[in-house]
Amino acid sequence: MKKNNHASNRRAFIKKAGLAAAGISVAPYILPSGRLFAPTGMRSSEHVVMVAFAGGVRQQESVLQRYLDDSQGEPYPGNIMYNMFDGTPPENKIVFGTGTGGLNPIPSILSQTIESQGTIFREISALSAGHFGGLNSLVQGSTVTTQGLKQRPINPTIFEYLRRHGGYSATDVWFVGNGIGNSTPLLNHSAHADYGAAYAGNFFAPTVTFGSSGNQFMADAKIYHPENELTPMYKLKTFLDLQFQSLTTAGGGLGNTEDEKQNIKAFMKAMYAKVSDGTLDLPPVTDNGDLYTMGFAVEVLKWFKPAFMMVNLSAVDSCHSNFSNYLAALHRADHAVGHLWNSIQTGIPELSGQTSIICTPECGRNLQPNNILDQNEWLAFDHSDSNSLRAWTAMAGSGIPEGLSVGSETNPVGRVSDSMMTVADLLGVKPEVQAAGMTAPGTMSLLDQI
Amino acid sequence: MQGFKYLHMATHMCGLRSIGMLLVVCAMASSGCRPEPEVSFELQGLEVTPGFAEKDRLKTNEQWVAIVHTNLFQTGMPANDLYNVARVFESIGDQSIAREVLLSNFFNQPDLTLTPAEEMLADPDAFIDETYIRFFTRFPTQAERTFVRAFIQNNPGMTPELVYMSFALSEEYRYY
Numbered sequence: 001m002k003k004n005n006h007a008s009n010r011r012a013f014i015k016k017a018g019l020a021a022a023g024i025s026v027a028p029y030i031l032p033s034g035r036l037f038a039p040t041g042m043r044s045s046e047h048v049v050m051v052a053f054a055g056g057v058r059q060q061e062s063v064l065q066r067y068l069d070d071s072q073g074e075p076y077p078g079n080i081m082y083n084m085f086d087g088t089p090p091e092n093k094i095v096f097g098t099g100t101g102g103l104n105p106i107p108s109i110l111s112q113t114i115e116s117q118g119t120i121f122r123e124i125s126a127l128s129a130g131h132f133g134g135l136n137s138l139v140q141g142s143t144v145t146t147q148g149l150k151q152r153p154i155n156p157t158i159f160e161y162l163r164r165h166g167g168y169s170a171t172d173v174w175f176v177g178n179g180i181g182n183s184t185p186l187l188n189h190s191a192h193a194d195y196g197a198a199y200a201g202n203f204f205a206p207t208v209t210f211g212s213s214g215n216q217f218m219a220d221a222k223i224y225h226p227e228n229e230l231t232p233m234y235k236l237k238t239f240l241d242l243q244f245q246s247l248t249t250a251g252g253g254l255g256n257t258e259d260e261k262q263n264i265k266a267f268m269k270a271m272y273a274k275v276s277d278g279t280l281d282l283p284p285v286t287d288n289g290d291l292y293t294m295g296f297a298v299e300v301l302k303w304f305k306p307a308f309m310m311v312n313l314s315a316v317d318s319c320h321s322n323f324s325n326y327l328a329a330l331h332r333a334d335h336a337v338g339h340l341w342n343s344i345q346t347g348i349p350e351l352s353g354q355t356s357i358i359c360t361p362e363c364g365r366n367l368q369p370n371n372i373l374d375q376n377e378w379l380a381f382d383h384s385d386s387n388s389l390r391a392w393t394a395m396a397g398s399g400i401p402e403g404l405s406v407g408s409e410t411n412p413v414g415r416v417s418d419s420m421m422t423v424a425d426l427l428g429v430k431p432e433v434q435a436a437g438m439t440a441p442g443t444m445s446l447l448d449q450i
Numbered sequence: 451m452q453g454f455k456y457l458h459m460a461t462h463m464c465g466l467r468s469i470g471m472l473l474v475v476c477a478m479a480s481s482g483c484r485p486e487p488e489v490s491f492e493l494q495g496l497e498v499t500p501g502f503a504e505k506d507r508l509k510t511n512e513q514w515v516a517i518v519h520t521n522l523f524q525t526g527m528p529a530n531d532l533y534n535v536a537r538v539f540e541s542i543g544d545q546s547i548a549r550e551v552l553l554s555n556f557f558n559q560p561d562l563t564l565t566p567a568e569e570m571l572a573d574p575d576a577f578i579d580e581t582y583i584r585f586f587t588r589f590p591t592q593a594e595r596t597f598v599r600a601f602i603q604n605n606p607g608m609t610p611e612l613v614y615m616s617f618a619l620s621e622e623y624r625y626y
C-alpha cells in the first residue's frame with residue numbers, strides 16, 4: 001500500500017513537472033512593450049505612411065498618363081500627376097487646374113517625383129471593384145465576401161497586426177479618414193476575436209472632427225489639471241466601473257493609455273486653435289476635402305510622429321457623374337501626396353529620411369463610360385468591369401529601392417492587398433501577419449516581388 | 451361650507467331646476483375627491499428603482515449625448531444638434547475621448563448650473579443620492595455611499611463638476 005502511494009505520488013509529480021515545463025516553454029513572454037512575443041521580422045523603416053489613393057482611379061488617366069486620349073476620344077495625352085509620376089503634362093484642353101474652367105495647373109511641390117525617388121508597380125490587381133471592399137483589401141490584406149457596409153472588417157487590420165505583434169502603442173498607429181461616410185470610421189479595427197478594438201488604430205475624420213460641428217461642440221473643452229482634477233476624477237470613475245463590472249462585462253476602448261488620451265485631447269485643442277487662427281499646415285491649394293484631410297494628416301504626423309499612418313482620399317469618386325471634376329480631383333490628390341511627402345522631408349525632422357510612403361488606389365474604374373455628360377461634354381465613368389480591377393502602387397523612402405519600375409500594362413505584378421503586407425514588412429511584423437493566415441491567397445510584400 | 455355657498459348662489463341664479471344637479475356636484479366636491487389616506491401597515495416606505503444588474507443594453511452615441519445633456523442641463527438637446535454631435539463622435543476613433551471632450555465643453559457652458567461645492571460638503575449623503583438617481587436612476591448601495599462620501603471628503607479638489615464627470619464617463623452610464 002505504502003509502495004503504491006509512493007509510485008502514485010511520483011507519477012503525479014512527474015506529470016505536474018512535465019506540464020509545468022511544457023507550460024513554461026509554451027507560455028508567452030510579456031515583454032515590456034506589452035506584446036506577447038518579440039516580432040520576428042526585420043524593421044527596415046521607422047515610419048510608414050500609406051495613402052489610400054482612393055475613390056476609384058482609372059489606370060488610363062493616372063499611371064498611363066493618357067489624359068483625354070483614352071477616355072473621351074480626344075488625342076490629348078499627358079501627365080496630370082507630376083508629383084508622383086515622371087512625364088510631361090498635357091498641353092491642351094486643360095481643365096484640372098485652379099481658376100475659372102480649371103485653366104491653371106497647380107505647380108508641382110516635389111522637385112523629384114515619387115517615381116524617381118522610389119519604385120512603381122505599374123499594373124497591379126485590385127481585389128474588389130468597390131470602394132469598401134477595396135479599402136478593406138488595403139487594411140486587411142484580403143476581402144471577405146461576407147464583409148458588408150456598416151460592419152467592422154472581419155479579419156484583422158494592419159493597425160491590429162502592428163499593435164499586437166509589433167508592440168506599437170495606440171498613438172503609434174493612425175488612420176486619417178476622408179469623412180464618416182461609407183463606413184470609413186469602421187476600418188480602424190476589425191471584429192476579430194483575437195485582435196479587435198484593444199489593438200485598434202486611432203482615427204480621426206478631421207474634416208468632421210475639426211469642421212463646423214466639431215468646432216461647435218468640442219472646441220471649447222476645458223483643460224483640467226492632470227493631478228488635482230483628473231486623477232481624482234478617474235479614481236472615482238474607476239470605483240464606479242469596478243462596481244458595475246462586478247456584474248456586467250462592459251466594452252473596452254482603443255487601448256489608449258491615460259497619457260495618450262491627454263495627448264490626443266491636447267492635439268484636438270491645438271487643432272481647433274489652428275483652424276481658428278488659420279495656421280494649419282495645409283497644401284498650397286485647398287479647394288477640396290482631400291486637401292484638407294491631407295493637411296490634418298500632416299498635423300497628425302507632426303504631433304504624434306507615428307510608426308504608421310494611413311490616410312484615405314476619395315474626391316476622385318466624382319467621376320461617376322463628372323469627368324472634368326474627376327480630373328481636377330486626381331490632380332489635387334497628387335498635390336496632396338506632394339504636400340505630404342514634402343512635409344515629411346522638410347517639415348518634420350524626426351521623420352525625414354526615416355519614413356517610407358506607399359500610395360495605392362483601392363480600385364480602378366470602367367473602360368467604357370456611362371451616359372452622363374459634364375460641362376465639357378465629356379462622359380463619366382463608374383467602376384464595375386474588369387478595368388476597375390486595375391490599379392498601381394507608388395512607393396518611396398526608407399527601405400524602398402530607388403528608380404525601379406515593376407510590371408506593365410501587359411504584365412501585371414502585385415495586388416492591392418500587397419500594400420498592407422509591405423507595411424507589415426517595413427515595420428517588422430511580416431512573419432506574424434503571414435503566420436496568422438488571414439490575408440488573401442498570394443498576398444505578399446511588394447518588396448519580395450522586385 | 452364650499453358646497454353650501456355654491457348651492458345658495460345657484461338657487462338665485464338658475465332656479466330650482468338645477469338644484470338636483472348641483473347637489474350631486476356638491477356631494478362630489480365635499481367627499482368624493484378626497485385623497486386616499488396613506489396606509490403604511492407599519493412598514494417603512496421604500497422607493498423602488500432599477501438596479502445596475504438590469505443594465506445590459508449599450509446606449510448609442512445619440513442616446514448617451516441626449517441623456518447626458520438632459521441630466522446636466524435639465525433640458526433636451528435640439529434634434530439638429532444631436533445629429534451633428536453624433537457625426538462628430540463618429541469622426542473620432544476613441545469614443546471615450548469624444549465623451550470626455552464633449553463633457554468638458556458642457557461644463558464650460560455659462561447656462562449650466564451645478565450644485566455648489568459647499569452644498570455638496572454640507573450634506574454629502576443627499577448629494578450622493580441625488581447624483582446616483584440623476585445619472586444611474588438608482589440609489590447607491592450602502593457600500594457605494596460610504597466610499598463616495600469618504601472620497602469626496604478626503605479629496606479637497608473633488609467638486610460636483612468632477613463627480614458628475616466621473617458618473618457621466620462611467621461604464622454604468624453607457625448602459626440602460
